[in-house]
Amino acid sequence: MADFDLSANFIPSLHKPATLLPIARHRQSLLYLVETYPVTIVVGHTGSGKTTQIPQYLEQAGWCADGKIIAVTQPRRVAATTVAIRVAEEVGCKVGEEVGYSIRFEDVTSASTRIKFLTDGLLLREALVDPLLSRYSVIMVDEAHERSLSTDVLLGVLKKILKRRPNDLRIIISSATLQAEDFLKFFAGDLDIQPKPVVQAAVSLDDLVSQGSLAPSNAGDQLGGNIGRIISLEGRTYPVDVLYLEAPAEDYVDKAVQTVFDIHTKEPEGDILVFLTGREEIDTAVQAISERAANLHPRAQTIMPLPLYAGLSSEQQMYVFEEAPENTRKVIFATNIAEASITIEGIVYVVDTGFVKLRAFNPLTGIETLTATPISKASATQRAGRAGRTKTGKCYRLYTEATFQALEEATIPEIQRSNLAPVVLQLKALGIDNIVRFDFITSPPAELIIRALELLYSLGALDDYAKLTRPLGMRMAELAVEPMMAKTLLSASSFGCLSEILTIAAMTSVGGNIWFHHDGEKKRMETARRKFAVEEGDHITLLNVYQAFITKGRKETKFCHDNYINFKALTRAVSIRGQLKRYLERFGITVDETLSTNANLQPLAVGGPDKGEKIRRCLTTGFFAHAAKMQPDGTFKNVAGGTILHAHPSSLMFNRKADWVIFHEVMETGNKTFIRDVTKIEKNWLVEYAPEFYKIR
């Protein structure tokens, strides 16, 4: 290939022609492997073009010949849409024609779609309807090294499907270097099939070996057997110098700020990316930089600190992509969002504090924790790589080399630290009854599975033999909300409050804040919130907010602005509610909306004096395991009795009197355990709706 060294005089185009991508010279080898083996593991950095090019190569090679589709899964929605748009452009079609995408609430595909990008969660959902995923000839699982919950479940399901479709399904796993062998071992280890090549190979193995794109050892008896191979595609990255501290830092936020200033005053041009763990640290650091920047020499280059975390609005996030003004260096203080989800061009320096906030679920207490944890080596490598995207970079690790050596190789996958009730329910619905023997790429601890089985049993989703109940369990699996809320929804028509529970289910699962305020508006936001508050607690308050939004705020953003309500969150709630309603109607459950159309800001006016109680009783049928009793000092104790719970400051129960309550969510952060979305109930309802669960306690 020609050696282009004109970068000093020319600006590179935004879109590299596909033939110039490093992947292009691996095209033949890649197609050969896919034709020959059921599983191909593709190793390549971002920028290698694997996500955009591989599906096109496959389509051109005839993998869609008999009307079959090539699926490419992504862990995130944005990735699925943006990549689809990009590939459609390259192919020269409109999105939704030959190239399309499918994500929750948005299916942009048609009968002519041959390449389809979708989230891995959605592909799993398709398996409920089409258990062998027979529409697809090739399924490529992208970013598998991230090991998200649904990626891991999908991999196990795909291995099972492959046993039934050894000759007409091809699987491609895209992974970072470190984990490639684990994926291959997973598929090849005990997969007892004799695959045959599907398409006549257009090139011979000898050709490829002599061209140098495949190592000769690929021909022999080696890892992967006749099941699969690993192929490595070079990415376009630049070397990064890694520097360590000589002695551990006492306060890494402090040290990060100091390091940023050292870089700013001593190092040549280039923006800085600093990895911190959360909003609080980021705000502190941004503040500190602003203060110290005032002391810089008036003629020196200025420094512009910018925050980046998921809680920011998209407008606020956009600043990090804008080019800094002249004579200004950008320094971005980011959470882990900058490690995989968001890529910022032009970063030359990375400051890595070595920590990340990780969620974990304690199967003994049923409580989730969110704590700052040391990162893994794989994570540290990924972070450092963020400095080498445009030219040679530097990475300052705010820990010692010995500390680095002691880090875990990879982050513990989510499946080993999550509440598995939704996973177990989903697997059961896919016909996988023996969860313990299910072939996970990494097995979850038995305690997590047991806890999940116990909860699903107490909710009535599983019977005495741990079989999925019908219709209840099956319907719970199909609803796109967690099991406790799914049970609540399916109880609602018998309480005569289905319309209301639909709204509450949607509002509690929007993710992100319902309330939104700018700096200095906190007091006014609290006042606005109080207008919607009701005595019974947070759930019915959420119902009031939604009702008001539907009637008054949907068309005018002023309503949201005046009441400090997050327009985006409420719009999302409307979509979720619509989707849940369609599911229920498919089950033959009719939703009577006539009683709930009169929106009302007045407390207790949810549709008559009894409605509130019906709603609270109904919530108890799903959330009995999340019950607590208020203590004289205003804190709560859970049913097991051991844990002290605090009402989250965003809850109405934060400073109100109550006796027994149920709550949507419990999470431990720092040293305190908070409950969110809290509603008052009567103690005897617990025994009434969950006799089995409460008979011994």
Place this chain on the structure above:
DNA sequence: GAGCACTGC
């Protein structure tokens, strides 16, 4: 009187 990393159906 205090605060949630990130994602998904």
